[in-house]
Amino acid sequence: MTDKCDIVLDINGQQYRVTIEPRRTLADVIRDDCGQTGTHLGCEHGVCGACTVLLDGDPVRSCLMFAVQAQGRKIRTVEGLTRGTDLHPLQRAFIAHHGLQCGFCTPGFLMLAAGMLERNPDISDDALVDVLSSNLCRCTGYENIIKAVRAAAAEMRSAR
Amino acid sequence: MTAENKTGIGASVTRLEDLPLVTGKGRFAADVSFPHQLHMRLARSSHAHGRIRAIDVSQAAALSGVFAVWTAADVADVPLIDFREGPIEKLAPYRQPVLARERVRYVGEPIAAVFADDPYVAEDAADLVFVDIEELPVLMDAADPPGEFAPGFSTEPTICKQGYGDIEGAFRNAHAVVAMDLSVGRHSGVPLETRGAIGRYDAARDVLELHGAAKVPHKNRETLARMLGRSTAGLHLFEGHVGGGFGVRGEIYPEDILVLVAAMRFGRPVKWLEDRREHMMATNHSRQQRHRIRAAVDADGRLLGIDDDFLHDQGGYIRTHATRIADTTCGVLPGPYRLPNYRINGHFLLTNKTPAATYRSPGRYETNFVRERMMDVLAHRLGISRVEIRRRNLIAAEDMPYERPLVALGDDVVLDSGDYAGLLDKALVRFGWEALERSVAERRASGERVGLGIAMFVEKSGLGPTDGARINVDTTGCVEVVTGGASVGQGFETVMAQVCAEMLGVDYRCVRVVHGRTDRIEYGIGAHASRATVMTANAVAVAAAKVRTKALDLAAQLLQTDLRHLDVVDGEVVRTDVVNGPSISLASLAHHLRPASPTRGTRDPGLAAEGWFDTAHQTYPYGVQLAAVAIDPGTGAVAVEKMLIAYDCGRAINPMLVRGQLVGGFAQGLGGALFEEFQYDERGQPLSVTFADYLLPTAREIPTVDVLLTEDARSRWNPLGIKGAGEGGIAAVGAVIASAVEDAIGMSGIITQLPITPQRLKRILDDRAQAATGGEHRVY
Numbered sequence: 008m009t010d011k012c013d014i015v016l017d018i019n020g021q022q023y024r025v026t027i028e029p030r031r032t033l034a035d036v037i038r039d040d041c042g043q044t045g046t047h048l049g050c051e052h053g054v055c056g057a058c059t060v061l062l063d064g065d066p067v068r069s070c071l072m073f074a075v076q077a078q079g080r081k082i083r084t085v086e087g088l089t090r091g092t093d094l095h096p097l098q099r100a101f102i103a104h105h106g107l108q109c110g111f112c113t114p115g116f117l118m119l120a121a122g123m124l125e126r127n128p129d130i131s132d133d134a135l136v137d138v139l140s141s142n143l144c145r146c147t148g149y150e151n152i153i154k155a156v157r158a159a160a161a162e163m164r165s166a167r
Numbered sequence: 168m169t170a171e172n173k174t175g176i177g178a179s180v181t182r183l184e185d186l187p188l189v190t191g192k193g194r195f196a197a198d199v200s201f202p203h204q205l206h207m208r209l210a211r212s213s214h215a216h217g218r219i220r221a222i223d224v225s226q227a228a229a230l231s232g233v234f235a236v237w238t239a240a241d242v243a244d245v246p247l248i249d250f251r252e253g254p255i256e257k258l259a260p261y262r263q264p265v266l267a268r269e270r271v272r273y274v275g276e277p278i279a280a281v282f283a284d285d286p287y288v289a290e291d292a293a294d295l296v297f298v299d300i301e302e303l304p305v306l307m308d309a310a311d312p313p314g315e316f317a318p319g320f321s322t323e324p325t326i327c328k329q330g331y332g333d334i335e336g337a338f339r340n341a342h343a344v345v346a347m348d349l350s351v352g353r354h355s356g357v358p359l360e361t362r363g364a365i366g367r368y369d370a371a372r373d374v375l376e377l378h379g380a381a382k383v384p385h386k387n388r389e390t391l392a393r394m395l396g397r398s399t400a401g402l403h404l405f406e407g408h409v410g411g412g413f414g415v416r417g418e419i420y421p422e423d424i425l426v427l428v429a430a431m432r433f434g435r436p437v438k439w440l441e442d443r444r445e446h447m448m449a450t451n452h453s454r455q456q457r458h459r460i461r462a463a464v465d466a467d468g469r470l471l472g473i474d475d476d477f478l479h480d481q482g483g484y485i486r487t488h489a490t491r492i493a494d495t496t497c498g499v500l501p502g503p504y505r506l507p508n509y510r511i512n513g514h515f516l517l518t519n520k521t522p523a524a525t526y527r528s529p530g531r532y533e534t535n536f537v538r539e540r541m542m543d544v545l546a547h548r549l550g551i552s553r554v555e556i557r558r559r560n561l562i563a564a565e566d567m568p569y570e571r572p573l574v575a576l577g578d579d580v581v582l583d584s585g586d587y588a589g590l591l592d593k594a595l596v597r598f599g600w601e602a603l604e605r606s607v608a609e610r611r612a613s614g615e616r617v618g619l620g621i622a623m624f625v626e627k628s629g630l631g632p633t634d635g636a637r638i639n640v641d642t643t644g645c646v647e648v649v650t651g652g653a654s655v656g657q658g659f660e661t662v663m664a665q666v667c668a669e670m671l672g673v674d675y676r677c678v679r680v681v682h683g684r685t686d687r688i689e690y691g692i693g694a695h696a697s698r699a700t701v702m703t704a705n706a707v708a709v710a711a712a713k714v715r716t717k718a719l720d721l722a723a724q725l726l727q728t729d730l731r732h733l734d735v736v737d738g739e740v741v742r743t744d745v746v747n748g749p750s751i752s753l754a755s756l757a758h759h760l761r762p763a764s765p766t767r768g769t770r771d772p773g774l775a776a777e778g779w780f781d782t783a784h785q786t787y788p789y790g791v792q793l794a795a796v797a798i799d800p801g802t803g804a805v806a807v808e809k810m811l812i813a814y815d816c817g818r819a820i821n822p823m824l825v826r827g828q829l830v831g832g833f834a835q836g837l838g839g840a841l842f843e844e845f846q847y848d849e850r851g852q853p854l855s856v857t858f859a860d861y862l863l864p865t866a867r868e869i870p871t872v873d874v875l876l877t878e879d880a881r882s883r884w885n886p887l888g889i890k891g892a893g894e895g896g897i898a899a900v901g902a903v904i905a906s907a908v909e910d911a912i913g914m915s916g917i918i919t920q921l922p923i924t925p926q927r928l929k930r931i932l933d934d935r936a937q938a939a940t941g942g943e944h945r946v947y
């Protein structure tokens with residue numbers, strides 16, 4: 008297990024050169040080796056979705072991948088949602104609609120929703136709930152998360 | 168005072184906490200790291216009960232990168248984990264050691280601690296710790312005869328008892344008696360962030376630090392200092408962001424002590440993070456009780472007495488709360504009803520499961536289910552409606568404050584205020600209960616299985632006795648509020664800032680709130696049992712009023728006007744008797760109050776003050792929950808079609824956040840009502856250690872929840888009139904869902920167990936179908 012390999016990860020457009028054991032998960036490398044701790048680990052078995060990041064635009068569980076598998080792919084994390092000091096419409100909507108309490112699941116929900124709305128900006132209300140039901144939140148009861156994502160979706164559509 | 172303050176009390180402003188949390192800048196326990204830190208991993212018991220014959224750590228210790236491996240022998244000087252409220256002699260032998268000594272008593276109990284440079288290596292090494300265990304008989308059902316915890320110590324260390332009146336007489340004179348056997352499953356808070364603890368010893372200052380603290384940092388500091396033989400001045404706890412608390416996070420667990428002891432001995436920081444599987448076996452469980460209860464009523468359906476004998480399944484050890492939940496269960500069971508005679512015995516029983524303690528609304532989620540089940544069945548027995556039987560028994564508003572010869576959380580129960588019947592009426596109207604009754608009847612006639620549920624409850628909140636806060640306005644006008652409160656994600660900073668904003672006359676965005684840091688304030692009540700807002704906010708209000716007085720006093724001198732003609736608006740002291748008169752900012756006043764300022768006079772330096780709030784009793788918020796459900800007879804699945812939570816918290820400081828608490832609590836409660844349950848096999852192996860087995864509700868299961876927030880009954884016990892709102896959402900969900908399911912299937916008294924899983928409900932329906940065709944009846 009001590010044979011390490013050199014890889015380059017593209018996280019939010021920045022290149023991170025890291026020397027890691029091949030067994031290290033993408034989530035651990037993003038957090039511990041690249042210092043981007045906005046991606047959270049809630050279960051490490053792919054159910055809760057707190058570790059969701061975008062890989063070439065698709066939401067994935069970063070706890071279920073090895074970092075070496077993400078070489079050459081474009082990784083986006085919650086730290087990459089903000090443009091300068093401008094919050095992403097989803098970030099603003101989560102604040103405005105009280106879509107978070109403890110905030111631990113929030114980065115995962117934001118990335119899940121961002122990936123969903125970029126792929127399918129006109130997603131129906133019902134399909135949107137289906138997608139959001141793939142992540143877990145223990146504080147909010149989801150209602151305000153759903154409200155926030157719907158509001159952000161509407162804003163993003165009207166900005167097109 | 169500052170009626171124009173749009174960010175003060177009553178304003179649904181957005182949260183001060185949110186910006187770092189939506190941008191990935193939070194600082195949760197896993198995000199805390201120190202140079203040269205070691206990573207700790209525990210080897211845990213894979214047996215539910217056994218005698219430790221031998222532990223072989225040689226292979227683990229030999230692994231490259233491993234710094235040390237400890238067993239109980241290495242921490243023989245560390246005492247058993249203490250109770251928060253101090254020693255209790257009778258229960259002391261049942262406390263948990265930080266590493267198992269001689270015996271293991273549940274699967275997941277820590278046996279050895281491995282310390283390594285890398286967390287992956289630590290985990291590898293923990294797998295190489297070999298433990299030879301001689302299995303002992305397991306005790307997995309609290310209803311089984313008590314066994315032996317240790318030689319000479321029964322697994323039933325105590326029975327919690329309360330009661331009053333003539334219970335025998337009540338039953339002798341009863342018009343009707345109903346008896347039930349009711350069970351609540353084993354649940355837990357299951358926050359999305361698992362626990363984490365980082366110990367660090369600063370030898371230069373001789374200060375030991377625990378990072379990753381939560382809930383009750385100050386109280387835990389006292390306990391830890393006592394256990395480790397340190398002064399509290401040399402031990403500090405630091406709370407960062409906390410990814411959900413719900414009662415389980417922030418108690419003292421073995422891992423907290425191990426990282427502290429290791430950091431001292433090794434002279435290196437030690438970091439421990441729990442994984443989810445560990446969390447399900449190591450972090451406190453809760454709830455599991457079985458009540459064998461009888462209720463007596465007169466011919467009008469008025470309660471004459473309740474006699475309850477319940478089993479409290481504590482698990483392997485007695486943790487920091489001691490018998491608090493069983494005691495609370497005894498003290499709160501009567502809820503919102505008049506009850507002339509009462510007897511309750513709680514058998515506090517150790518079993519070979521993960522130890523139990525508090526989970527949001529402890530003792531109330533359970534008793535609300537039990538009591539409200541009885542009310543439904545009594546109504547059916549007497550042929551009156553479920554609404555009517557409640558109406559006839561409610562304590563009247565004019566009877567407040569209402570003393571009850573009971574104790575809850577060590578506090579004599581005095582219900583401070585409430586109009587229970589008034590809230591019931593409002594809730595029924597808001598929900599459209601009567602119209603729904605008609606539509607449900609029609610749908611049932613066409614073959615659907617739909618029903619309505621009702622549950623009433625009294626919560627408790629704001630247990631004191633005392634909390635304090637310190638406020639300082641700096642020379643830029645920034646207001647710092649230093650509290651001993653804690654934030655577990657509930658919006659503590661925002662709420663404290665709003666109270667300060669209201670009392671002082673500033674915008675809440677100028678306020679910075681400190682919490683969860685024992686190095687900033689000597690005492691703190693923390694965040695538990697819905698007391699943070701009641702206790703800490705009232706202390707903040709006292710301190711803010713003092714700061715305001717000091718500001719006005721100095722401003723009157725500087726502006727050469729009478730104090731009565733001054734107000735503080737948006738951080739500026741202004742004259743109220745003239746338009747566009749002179750004014751002076753709080754920032755300038757702070758400048759005038761610097762130690763070296765000649766204008767300070769004889770005043771103490773600083774635009775600052777400390778405030779304390781004392782209270783004699785808890786406050787009692789109350790509520791009504793109403794639900795409409797539909798059952799799929801093919802699968803036994805329950806869908807909640809409509810839900811109302813009516814809740815009176817006296818005065819809402821931020822209604823948006825109160826609603827958030829109630830809806831979020833409801834979601835957790837629905838998990839416990841329908842899905843969540845820690846199950847074990849007959850040898851004590853836990854079967855619910857992943858999110859695939861312990862099912863949290865998702866966005867698909869949670870309906871839109873209507874919240875009727877009323878402010879009819881301010882608390883009599885505090886100047887702001889507030890009562891807590893952290894637990895009202897979850898408190899009666901088991902009760903109301905059981906009520907609705909039973910209504911849907913039309914079998915009075917058949918729902919006796921939570922959670923109402925699809926399997927259990929389907930079996931009830933299948934058995935009924937079979938019975939209808941002449942099959943045998945099964946007992947649950």
